[in-house]
Amino acid sequence: MYFKIVPMRDRGIARSWEEIGRDRPIRGDVNIRHEMCKIMNRDSNIARIRPVMPLDPELLPPLIDAFLSGMATNAFTLSGIEEVDGRLxxxxxxxxxx
Structure with a gap:
């Protein structure tokens, strides 16, 4: 199922709702799988955004240890850990x- 996705943090620092609302959402298919995570050296729930065109690159870094942290009538929030430049x-x- 395709969603409009907006990251809520920038390198771990929370963004304001005004900034999140102004940001252009990424369109993609949210996919969550339980698989081996090389970074953590263990199994993890990993969320990925599959691009609209199959050969396009991933649009955001995968979410490691992904979980549903909030849900309402027309939206939900997935939370976890991302790797950027070798840091979590x-x-x-x-x-x-x-």
């Missing part, structure tokens, strides 16, 4: 249906 940061995705 907290991250959440604000997801709305198209």
């Amino acid at each position: 940061y907290a991250q959440s995705w604000y997801c709305r249906p198209e």
